[in-house]
Amino acid sequence: MRTADIRQRFLDFFAARGHTAVPSAPLPTPDPTLLFVNAGMVPFKPYLTGEQPAPWPRATSVQKCIRTLDIEEVGKTTRHGSFFQMNGNFSFGDYFKHEAIGYAWELSTAARKDGGYGLDPERIWVTVHHSDAEARAIWREVAGLPDERIVDRGDEDNFWSMGVPGPCGPCSELYYDRGPALGRAGGPAVDEDRYMEFWNLVFMQYERGEGPGKSGYPILGELPRRNIDTGMGLERMATLLQDKPNLYEIDETRPVLDRAADLAGLRYGADAQADVRLRVVADHVRTALMLLADGTTPGNEGRGYVLRRILRRSVRAMRRLGFHDPALPELLTVARDCMAPSYPEVSAHFARIADQAYGEEDAFRATLKQGTTVLDTQVAEVKRGGGRTLPGDRAFLLHDTYGFPIDLTLEMAAEQGVEVDREGFTALMNEQRERARADARARKSGGTNDTSALRAVLDAHGPTDWRAWDTLTTESTVLAVLGTADAVPAVREGELAIVVLDRSPFYAESGGQDSDAGRISGTSGEAEVIDVQRPLPGLVVHRVRVTAGELAAGERVVAAVDPEWRLGARQAHSGTHVLHAALREILGPNALQSGSYNRPGYLRLDFPWRGALSPAVRGEVEEAANRALRRDLPVGVRWMTLPEAKEIGALALFDETYGEKVRVVEIGGAWSRELCGGTHVEHAAQVGTVALTAESSVGAGMRRLEAAVGIEGFGYLARERDLVTRIAEQIGAPRAELSDRIAGLLDRLKAADRENARLKARATAARAGELAEGAVDAEGTLVVTATVDGAPDEARALALAARDRLPHGRPGVVAVATSAGAFVLAVNGPAREAGREASAMVKELLGGRGGGSRDVAQGGGVPADDLAGILAELPRFVAGR
Incomplete structure (x- = not known):
């Protein structure tokens, strides 16, 4: 059975049993604690933890996952892969252990003609948590398994939690005996290569408290709503059904x-x-x-x-x-x-x-x-x-x-x-990694170092009533004021803090759009909003600086977005969509946005492309964007399901996770359709202008366009116009002839540089010959010293030229210092054979301030008077070595 068929059979089985089939989330995840989705339950985490109500009572998915902690084991074992697919079925307060065990057994053992996988029931072993007598009894009832094939295991293997206070519960795992050729008999406790785990059933029924690791924490009680989270490894099932010794040999690899x-x-x-x-x-x-x-x-x-x-x-x-x-x-x-x-x-x-x-x-x-x-x-x-x-x-x-x-x-x-x-x-x-993680955590949490205080606010008050799409002003209540970690009663003038409101008009940074700026005002004080983030699903937090009085928890306030800031943000975000569509219009559909950032007056857009865009192509892209603005294309927003959005060709951002309904922003209908949660103008002409300011590389096969937008775009063009005018006046040429005139000037400068270099080389050669002729004999080694007024590269050129003019076969050392304090020393082959290496000599002469190769070395940081003394003493230094 092909892996693709195993995948579809799983989805069909659970869809026929009332589960909503949910598409796989993208591998990149917005969760600040993860780089990639690493388990099938990750997209469902807000529903399993109770942070958000689940859109469905039961769901199924085949989730793409990445794990790289075991990357060194890839290829060495039969079961480690960096990419894998996790088939899962989930219950959000609906069914529990009996149904979950029954589904897993039915799908695993039912005949293939009946929609199952047809595994031999006599070769299946299961493990249960040693305390879970209920699961053991269900396995005996549903599957008829004998006690010796139901193995008790401890917390490390068969009890699940997320490592922090919250939901937890026992697990039950299914293993398949692949036969004596692959290991010892005795079940999964003896050999997990012969007995391959292929399905894990997690029964979320308890709430855990604070505590380290996988055990030793208190169980606080039963959850009010029990959940099911299961994961069947698709590659492992393919390994079994295709009778392969390891997952690298299935049909997908x-x-x-x-x-x-x-x-x-x-x-x-x-x-x-x-x-x-x-x-x-x-x-x-x-x-x-x-x-x-x-x-x-x-x-x-x-x-x-x-x-x-x-x-x-x-x-x-x-x-x-x-x-x-x-x-x-x-x-x-x-x-x-x-x-x-x-x-x-x-x-x-x-x-x-x-x-x-x-x-x-x-x-x-x-x-x-x-x-x-x-x-x-x-x-x-x-x-x-x-x-x-x-x-x-x-x-x-x-x-x-x-x-x-x-x-x-x-x-x-x-x-x-x-x-x-x-x-x-x-x-x-x-x-290095911890610095990067700390920066990312602090940014995503709105500046506080501990999200537990924020989670307490969310648990107590529910999600923020977010109004950024509808209004610039709301009457709100301050739910909490936080310092660097804990809640505080109030924050006073000059202080920074995190403020959580019950209702907010501020756009929180996401989808490439920077957060809004504005003010929060109450009867006792006022604060400037300097950042807005979503550290937890559904919760919007505001980083503020109090400018007058104080803000206190429980206070009624007015939250107001700066209208000029929001206008600029809308122009920039819509301008990003316009530039993206123009780029694809000129370069083709492969120029797909892979990252963006926009704030009032500025946007940048990253896209895959090999090689820089020529000035002509950049001009075409800019023109296509501004043609769309001139046509004043309508900007509209529609809500629909993700399959419907894909059906009409809407482009999705790869690092976003989408819900049951998605927001599609259209500019000119099909000309630009993207899934987007940002704020936008009503008509394209409101963007004003898109003026490309830079195009650069941001990695192999990846380019970046930057542009000024709106009034800043017009300002950029005006500054460019003024600059051209000044240059034309200085050169004394009409604008139309400016390019040719500058090209002529550059040609003449290059010719002058070449002539200057030729004359310098002649002068260096002449002086090098004179220096070589005046070399001092230091116990059989010829020593040359000199000073120059030029740069270190001139000193280096003179040192090498003088060294090469010393008599053949005689050891030679040449040192040249500059008036600025640089020091270059070169040795020839016979000197090197005699044990005189340039790098070691420079370090010794300059007290460690230099280095280089055995042939030539350079140093500096020594006062000019000291260098003169070093040059004077060099023959004696060489003679003594």
């Missing part, structure tokens, strides 16, 4: 593995180490395909870094298998054909996906070349100093500056007999 083996000239199964690398390639190429399809782009942090690492690991694995040509053009198309039956978008968007992936591979190949050179230099320096360990900060430099992966540094250093300070590297990596 084996073709990629086989193509990789063909390219490397290998046979899968012939070499254990090569097999691991082939499985890594099969897993990682599929994972990269799905991440790219959901809009993640390679980068140096967060989600982008995860994707970059996965792509580079796959390319590196192919190189270690002996294939050094570009691999992704050969492999990604195979992965696309494997996944398209379940996810047609990977075919529809493949041109964009491929462009980004191939660009990343090209960039990594260049990185390998550059990074290898740097690593070799660092290793050689460690060896010269008598060491055998590359410091952690050097490894971190390779990673952070050159994009050189640590596993590659470890491997290549080991090949040269050098270890790497892995602990030092890891410490620096952790520091």
Whole structure:
């Protein structure tokens, strides 16, 4: 049975039993604690925890998931994959244990002709929490399982919670005995390779309190509404039904593995180490395909870094298998054909996906070349100093500056007999990641360091009555005032705080649109709103600075958005949609927005494209955008289901999670249709103008357009006009001739520069000859010293030229200082053979302030008088070495 068929059979089974089939959420998640969806329940978390009412009593889904904590185990075990699909059925206060167990057993064991998977009931084992006698009894009743195939396990294996106070409950897991060829008998407690877990049933029935880890916390009591959360691993079920030894050999991954083996000239199964690398390639190429399809782009942090690492690991694995040509053009198309039956978008968007992936591979190949050179230099320096360990900060430099992966540094250093300070590297990596996480957490939580206080407000008062689409002003009540963590009675003039209102007209930052600015005013004080965020689903919080009096919890206030700010924000957000549509009109549908940001007067838009846009193309895009504004296209908003939105061609942002109904913003009908929660103008002409100000690269295969919008756009164009006028007046040329005149001036300047360089070279050569002739003999070594008034590069050129003019076969040392304090020292081959190295000499002469190679080195930071003394003493210094 194909994986796509297993997937559809699951959805059909539960749909026939009253479950609403919910589409998979995108892999990127708006949850600030996660980069990607890592479990099937993540999109349903607000309903399972009671933060929001569930739109349906029961639901089913096949959710795309990413986990990279075990990435080093990929390829080595039978069950670890970085991308996987979790089939789930969920009950929100509807059915509970008896039905959940019955559904799982029925679907697993029913004959295929009857809509089941046809697993042998005699080979299924289950585990239950040791305290859950109810689940054990249900398994005996529903499935007729004997006691020896119902295994008790403890909290670590069979009790679920989110690690914080909230819902929790026991689990029951289903395992399938794959036979004695794959391990020892005795059930899942003995061997989890032979007995493969394929389904987990979570019974959310209790509320837990504070406590560490997976056990040791108090159970506070029963939940008022009990929930069911289950997860059946799609790849694991495919492994069982297709009778494969591991998940890398199922129909969605084996073709990629086989193509990789063909390219490397290998046979899968012939070499254990090569097999691991082939499985890594099969897993990682599929994972990269799905991440790219959901809009993640390679980068140096967060989600982008995860994707970059996965792509580079796959390319590196192919190189270690002996294939050094570009691999992704050969492999990604195979992965696309494997996944398209379940996810047609990977075919529809493949041109964009491929462009980004191939660009990343090209960039990594260049990185390998550059990074290898740097690593070799660092290793050689460690060896010269008598060491055998590359410091952690050097490894971190390779990673952070050159994009050189640590596993590659470890491997290549080991090949040269050098270890790497892995602990030092890891410490620096952790520091960098924690800084990024702390910044992201603080930003998303509105500035407070602890969301537990915010959750208490949400639990006590419910979601914010949010009115940003309807009005600029509301009469509101202050529900809470928070400092950096805890609630406080009031906040006074000059202080910063987080204010939670029962009703708010302020737009909270999301979908690329910056938050609103404005004021909150009460009878006893007034505050400036400087940021607005949604730290928890349904809760809007305001970061404020009190400008007069005080704000206190319980006070009635007026919340007012700055109308000029909102007008600029609407212009910028609508301008972003207009520019996106214009870009696709000129470049085609692959120029799909992958990120945006807009605030009053400014917008930026990122999109996949290889190579810079020419001035002519940029002009076409700008013109297409402003033509739409001139036509004054109508701007409308419609609510519909997600399938309806996709049916009419609405574009979705990849990092958003959408509810049962979605908001579609249209500009000119089909010309621009996007799912969007932002604020917009009523007619396109209200945007004013879109003036492109910059176009740049933001990574391999990714470009960024920036533009000024509205009155700021007109201001930008006016400044450009004034600048052109001033230049024309200074040059004394009509505007129409300005370009040709400037080109002529540049040609003359280049010619003058070339002549100046030629004359400098002649002067340097002449002086170098004079210096070489006047060399001082220091115990058999010729020493040359000189000073120049120019820059360090002139001193370097003179030092090298003088060194090359010394008599052949005689050791020579040349030192040149500049009046600005730079110092360059060069040695020839015979001096180097005699043990005189430029880098070591410069460090000794300048007290460690310099460095370079064995042939030439440079330093500085020494007063001019001291340099004169160093030059004077150089012959004696050389003679004494």
